[in-house]
Amino acid sequence: MSVKQRWPEEQRRVDEVISIVEERLEVVEGQVGTLRSEIVSIRNTFWDDVTVNLEDADELIETYASMKQQAEVMSERERNHRHALRQLKSLLRLKQTPYFGRIDFLEDGERDHSSIYIGTSSLMDNSGFDFLVYDWRAPVSSLYYDYGPGPARYTTPGGEISGMMELKRQFIIRDGRIRSLFDTGVTIGDELLQEVLGKQSDAQMRSIVATIQREQNRIIRNETARLLVVQGAAGSGKTSAALQRVAYLLYRYRETLKAEQIVLFSPNPMFNSYVSTVLPELGEENMQQTTFQQYLDHRLGREFAVEDPFGQMEYTLSAMSEPGYEARVAGIQYKASAVFLRLLDRYAGYLSERGMVFRDVVFRDRVLVSGEQLKEQFYTLSGLMTIPNRMVALSEWLLKELRRLAKKEMNEAWVLDEIELLDKETYQEALEQLHKKKTFSADTFDDFDREQEQLSMMVVQEKFKVLRKRAKKLTFIDAPAVYRQLFSNPELASLLAGEEPLLERWDDICSDTAERLDRKELSYEDATPYLYLVERLEGFQTNNSVRHVFIDEAQDYSAFQFAVLKRLFPRARMTVLGDLNQAIYAHAASENGFAALQQLFEAEETETIMLTRSYRSTREIVEFTRGLVEGGEAIELFNRGGSKPTLTQAEDTGALHRQITERIGQLQKEGHRSIAVICKTAGESREAFAALQEEIPSLHLISTGTGTFEKGVVVIPSYLAKGVEFDAVLLYDVSRERYGHESERRLFYTACTRAMHELHLLYTGELTPLMNNADPQTYEVR
Numbered sequence: 001m002s003v004k005q006r007w008p009e010e011q012r013r014v015d016e017v018i019s020i021v022e023e024r025l026e027v028v029e030g031q032v033g034t035l036r037s038e039i040v041s042i043r044n045t046f047w048d049d050v051t052v053n054l055e056d057a058d059e060l061i062e063t064y065a066s067m068k069q070q071a072e073v074m075s076e077r078e079r080n081h082r083h084a085l086r087q088l089k090s091l092l093r094l095k096q097t098p099y100f101g102r103i104d105f106l107e108d109g110e111r112d113h114s115s116i117y118i119g120t121s122s123l124m125d126n127s128g129f130d131f132l133v134y135d136w137r138a139p140v141s142s143l144y145y146d147y148g149p150g151p152a153r154y155t156t157p158g159g160e161i162s163g164m165m166e167l168k169r170q171f172i173i174r175d176g177r178i179r180s181l182f183d184t185g186v187t188i189g190d191e192l193l194q195e196v197l198g199k200q201s202d203a204q205m206r207s208i209v210a211t212i213q214r215e216q217n218r219i220i221r222n223e224t225a226r227l228l229v230v231q232g233a234a235g236s237g238k239t240s241a242a243l244q245r246v247a248y249l250l251y252r253y254r255e256t257l258k259a260e261q262i263v264l265f266s267p268n269p270m271f272n273s274y275v276s277t278v279l280p281e282l283g284e285e286n287m288q289q290t291t292f293q294q295y296l297d298h299r300l301g302r303e304f305a306v307e308d309p310f311g312q313m314e315y316t317l318s319a320m321s322e323p324g325y326e327a328r329v330a331g332i333q334y335k336a337s338a339v340f341l342r343l344l345d346r347y348a349g350y351l352s353e354r355g356m357v358f359r360d361v362v363f364r365d366r367v368l369v370s371g372e373q374l375k376e377q378f379y380t381l382s383g384l385m386t387i388p389n390r391m392v393a394l395s396e397w398l399l400k401e402l403r404r405l406a407k408k409e410m411n412e413a414w415v416l417d418e419i420e421l422l423d424k425e426t427y428q429e430a431l432e433q434l435h436k437k438k439t440f441s442a443d444t445f446d447d448f449d450r451e452q453e454q455l456s457m458m459v460v461q462e463k464f465k466v467l468r469k470r471a472k473k474l475t476f477i478d479a480p481a482v483y484r485q486l487f488s489n490p491e492l493a494s495l496l497a498g499e500e501p502l503l504e505r506w507d508d509i510c511s512d513t514a515e516r517l518d519r520k521e522l523s524y525e526d527a528t529p530y531l532y533l534v535e536r537l538e539g540f541q542t543n544n545s546v547r548h549v550f551i552d553e554a555q556d557y558s559a560f561q562f563a564v565l566k567r568l569f570p571r572a573r574m575t576v577l578g579d580l581n582q583a584i585y586a587h588a589a590s591e592n593g594f595a596a597l598q599q600l601f602e603a604e605e606t607e608t609i610m611l612t613r614s615y616r617s618t619r620e621i622v623e624f625t626r627g628l629v630e631g632g633e634a635i636e637l638f639n640r641g642g643s644k645p646t647l648t649q650a651e652d653t654g655a656l657h658r659q660i661t662e663r664i665g666q667l668q669k670e671g672h673r674s675i676a677v678i679c680k681t682a683g684e685s686r687e688a689f690a691a692l693q694e695e696i697p698s699l700h701l702i703s704t705g706t707g708t709f710e711k712g713v714v715v716i717p718s719y720l721a722k723g724v725e726f727d728a729v730l731l732y733d734v735s736r737e738r739y740g741h742e743s744e745r746r747l748f749y750t751a752c753t754r755a756m757h758e759l760h761l762l763y764t765g766e767l768t769p770l771m772n773n774a775d776p777q778t779y780e781v782r
Ligand SMILES: Nc1ncnc2c1ncn2[C@@H]1O[C@H](COP(=O)(O)OP(=O)(O)OP(=O)(O)O)[C@@H](O)[C@H]1O
Pocket: 193, 196, 197, 206, 208, 211, 212, 213, 216, 232, 233, 234, 235, 236, 237, 238, 239, 240, 241, 579, 582, 615, 616, 722, 723, 724, 725, 753
């Protein structure tokens, strides 16, 4: 029987499942309603049911027990309510699309095959014994992703099960109706994928559970690696695989792993909003999402104005003719490298013996304990102790000193003045304390002196509070000066450099760095090395509750960033996803792939998975874009046809804008919903926006401050388009003037690879040399 003839039979099953879903929905809706009113009622009558009596200790205990009991009842109801709501949402999803796949599997040793239907969550039949739908994350479901018809096997907690897959069927079901049905011979048939990929993009990323590819499934279900490195071409599904992996882990370890124990580091806040719907769509809570910059701001933002990566990017892209440009770029590369990391490690070793810089402890413009004294004391502590342990010991020493100095301070004139200014209550309080201590008696003739002493001590202690607090927080370490020392003492720097010579332009880098530090500015390239040094001195901050860290766009991370993250999350496994062809930051030029990261883990703890096939863009777009980068021929394309990218030369800027406006109008007519005009920098984006806005009133300008991903027509700087995609992309002015440097190749490639269905390049004047290696057959000149 052909697959089409199977259609009515399959639709009948869909109907049956949906009617069961509807029955369940009715029950769960009732439960949700009842629980909700119970919670409201408990909230309203909370105090009625609590016996409040605060008269004596016994009554107090009883009151406490009664409140606790009431609170427990409440939290149990709330838990049940949350659970019922989850069930409700999952049933609502099943009602629309109960499943997307079916496999018939004959297990070895069995006579009959079982039909396994796979959907976004499990559904049991009314007997409670059989699954009408299996969750896509169940062990048996991996058969669907890993095999086509033929011998197949899967792993369960109890061992491996093998057998024969007799059928593999895919469905597109919407609103309870089967829209398409395919039987496939190979792993996940191309037809379904064609259909999914051919669609217009959304403002938010979609889940890919119905069409996960075999190599992506290896990423999603990996449970062995401590460090899982995914290197994949643009559009190969790295982010998608990462998000489905989060959903998988939450399912697989549902007893022990909570969403807040998973952190995703993304390239920018807009990207966070772009991916934030995938997990809820799969019925899971979102993991924590952040950016590395947010972490830097949190750690260093109080002390410095910390430059963000986009500030640095704008500089590297637009300040080429400024004096000092080359030196700064060389500095950016050096300061991100493993060589500089080793230098800082050696510096920490050096500081262990000499060269630490401490701040004076100042009180009322007087130095109470000088930085020199602290330094002397620090180096009397045993060198066998780590620096952070010595700092703790130093802090204890300082606290003792402060106690001693406080006594001395009591005799200072300012203390008397302060006492006179004390208000009545404070005065009274001090006397009461004195009574309590029983040092004050009516018949002693030195009562006045004691009273004065007590008051003086109180005044001084109060003023010293802040000094003690600072001592505990180790603020006596002058970390900016320690870091600055490296850039103001050339002998020290070359001593530490050892056999790994410093840059030729070291002097320029030094003056630039020192000047910025003096202005309380921390450039992006200095921020993480500085933080790393601080942590080497104070001890690494750790977060022990996080179990999984995901780093997307990892090619943009430096050796330092990885080192900090590894130490920050000592109990976490890491999943790191990146594409070296999209390494757009200046520092990446000197980096050797993910080598710096891999060095942080044992080789046997690390697994690497390559994704070579690009799913985002049409065949024509991939044929063009892969010609732009070295090694691009290794990128495989998914055979989804479209039109060739176009290249148009405009006579002047006015003509360029007219062309873009026309092209956008046409694309909109063709039904494309998300269209991006990608410019190189923020400045260029503003120019383009100003020129195009009048003709295209719905145009949005995206800048670093944009927090949510916008649908529609947008103008966006290239580096912010990272990780996201659009139905159609227009590259604004691909002239030699804009993209004249080899160092911009990866940025250019990244911008072009954002296009799903249409890519148009426009320019004025001379064409960028970055197009030189593109095969002219792969694009159309218009
Ligand atoms: N197995 C799949 N089934 C359906 N769609 C997929 C699949 N894999 C990837 N895609 C789609 O391909 C597009 C690119 O995916 P994604 O953004 O995850 O790739 P990426 O490797 O992170 O890309 P980039 O590095 O260029 O940002 C998305 O639209 C995604 O939905």
